[in-house]
Amino acid sequence: MPQVKIVAKNFMDMVASLPARKLEKLYDNSFICEAILRSMTPLAKKYVIQLLYIEEPVTAKWFEEWVLPDGASKHKIAIDRLLQLRILAENVERKKEATFIMNKTFQRNLQKHVVHGGILPREPMPLNITVRLPSLEDLNAYAAQQWESFLLHLINSSEAEKSTNLSSSIMKVFQRGLLSQKDDKEPPVLTERGFQFLLMDTNAQLWYIIRGYINNSEDRGVDTADLLSFLLELSFHVTGKAYNLNTLSDLQQIIIKDLADLGLVLLQQGRKESWFIPTKLATNLSVSLAETSSRKQGFVVVETNFRLYAYSSSKLHSEILRLFSRIEYQLPNLTVAAIIKESLYKAFQNGITAEQIISFLQQNAHPLVADKIPSVPENVTDQIRLWESDLNRVEMTPAHIYDGFPSTEVFEAACDFAREHGCLLWENSKKMRLVVKAELFAQMRDYLHKQKQ
Numbered sequence: 362m363p364q365v366k367i368v369a370k371n372f373m374d375m376v377a378s379l380p381a382r383k384l385e386k387l388y389d390n391s392f393i394c395e396a397i398l399r400s401m402t403p404l405a406k407k408y409v410i411q412l413l414y415i416e417e418p419v420t421a422k423w424f425e426e427w428v429l430p431d432g433a434s435k436h437k438i439a440i441d442r443l444l445q446l447r448i449l450a451e452n453v454e455r456k457k458e459a460t461f462i463m464n465k466t467f468q469r470n471l472q473k474h475v476v477h478g479g480i481l482p483r484e485p486m487p488l489n490i491t492v493r494l495p496s497l498e499d500l501n502a503y504a505a506q507q508w509e510s511f512l513l514h515l516i517n518s519s520e521a522e523k524s525t526n527l528s529s530s531i532m533k534v535f536q537r538g539l540l541s542q543k544d545d546k547e548p549p550v551l552t553e554r555g556f557q558f559l560l561m562d563t564n565a566q567l568w569y570i571i572r573g574y575i576n577n578s579e580d581r582g583v584d585t586a587d588l589l590s591f592l593l594e595l596s597f598h599v600t601g602k603a604y605n606l607n608t609l610s611d612l613q614q615i616i617i618k619d620l621a622d623l624g625l626v627l628l629q630q631g632r633k634e635s636w637f638i639p640t641k642l643a644t645n646l647s648v649s650l651a652e653t654s655s656r657k658q659g660f661v662v663v664e665t666n667f668r669l670y671a672y673s674s675s676k677l678h679s680e681i682l683r684l685f686s687r688i689e690y691q692l693p694n695l696t697v698a699a700i701i702k703e704s705l706y707k708a709f710q711n712g713i714t715a716e717q718i719i720s721f722l723q724q725n726a727h728p729l730v731a732d733k734i735p736s737v738p739e740n741v742t743d744q745i746r747l748w749e750s751d752l753n754r755v756e757m758t759p760a761h762i763y764d765g766f767p768s769t770e771v772f773e774a775a776c777d778f779a780r781e782h783g784c785l786l787w788e789n790s791k792k793m794r795l796v797v798k799a800e801l802f803a804q805m806r807d808y809l810h811k812q813k814q
Contacts, residue, residue: 373400377445383586384447388467391474396593405439418460485602486636497601504640507624509677516680528619534573553712559681560721595643603636659726665738671696684708685718705748715749759799760786766793771812778808
C-alpha cells in the first residue's frame, strides 16, 4: 500500500488518486504509460526501466543494493511514487522479506512503446489543406490573450474586451470556489479563494482550473479516466501543428471546445475541414508545475515611497493591481498606483494575505529591479505585513459571562471546571464573575445546575 497520502498538487498526483480499475484502463494506452514515465523522478525512472523485462517479484533488498548511502530518502520517495501510481505492487508475508512486482498492463504497454514506438491517434494535417498556420509567436500571443480574457471574465465580465461565452463546464469550476452567488437576481462575486487565485502564478492557475474540471467530470457524465487519457494524449501533440477535429470522438470534441476557452488549443475552420492547434499550455499538461514554471517578464517597479509603476498595456494587470492598491492614473503602456492602508485593508477583508501581495510583486518585478536584493523595498514589505497585523490585534471569541454565584466556593469550583477544559477566558474574584468560551456552555450549565443541588 502507498505509504504517502496522495494530495493532488499536479497532474500525476491526480492520476495517482484514481481507483485501481480506472488506472488499469489508463495503462492500456502506451502513450499514457510514457507520459507517466517521463513525469517520474530520475530514480523512479531507473527502477521502471530495470524492471521492464523482469516478470518475477523482486525483493526490497534488491532495490536497496542500487542505492548509495546518501540516497535513502530519494529511494523512499521513488518507491512511494511507484506504489501510489500502482506501477509496483508490494507483497509482505510473515517472516519473509517484502517483494515488489510491476503492474502487468503497464509493463506490457511500455514494452510495446519502447520496442515499436508509438503512433498518435491522429497525424498532423497536410499544409495544402490548412494553408497558412499561425507562427509559434502568434500562438503564444493567442494563448496569453485567451487566458487574460478568461481571468477578466472572472473579475468582471464587463471588463473583457470581447464577449466571453464560457461553457457551463468551466462556469461550474468557477462556482465551486472562485465565485459565489446569493440568488439569481444578484451577479456572482469573487470569493476569498477567487481573490487569492488571481495572484497565483499562471501555471498554478491553470492547474487549479484543470483539476476542478477533472473533479467535475463525473457530474457531467464523463468518465474521469477517459478525460485524463485525452488530456495526456494532448501532451504528445506538436505545438503549432493542425489536427483534424473529425478524428475526435463526440466527447473529445466537447472537451476540446472547453480547452479552447482556456487558450490550450486554437480552433480554426477551413472550407471543408475544421482543426485544432495545441498551444504550449496543452503540450505541457503532463509535466509537473515545478518543471513548467519559468520566470516570466516582469512589469512592476515598487519605490520606497509606496508608489507602484506597472509598465504594461494589459487591462488584466491593471485590474489585479486594483485589488490591493489605489490606481492614480493610467497611460497606454503605464499604470501608476499607490499602496495605501485603505486599499490593503480592502484586500485583507477579501481574503488576500500580505504574503500573497508581496509574492506577486516579487514574481512580477520589472527586469530592471528583478535582480536586486530585495526586488521590493524592505520598508514597503514590512509595512504591508504591519498593516495586516493591525487587523489581527483583536480576536473575536464567542463566550458567555457568569455572575451571581451564591458563594465563593461555588465560584472557585466553576473557575476550576472551566480552566480544566481550557475554556476560561477571564475571571474577577472580587465581583465573582467569569467569562467562559461558548463551546462549554452546555457542560457549564449542567455543572452549575448540579452545584445548586
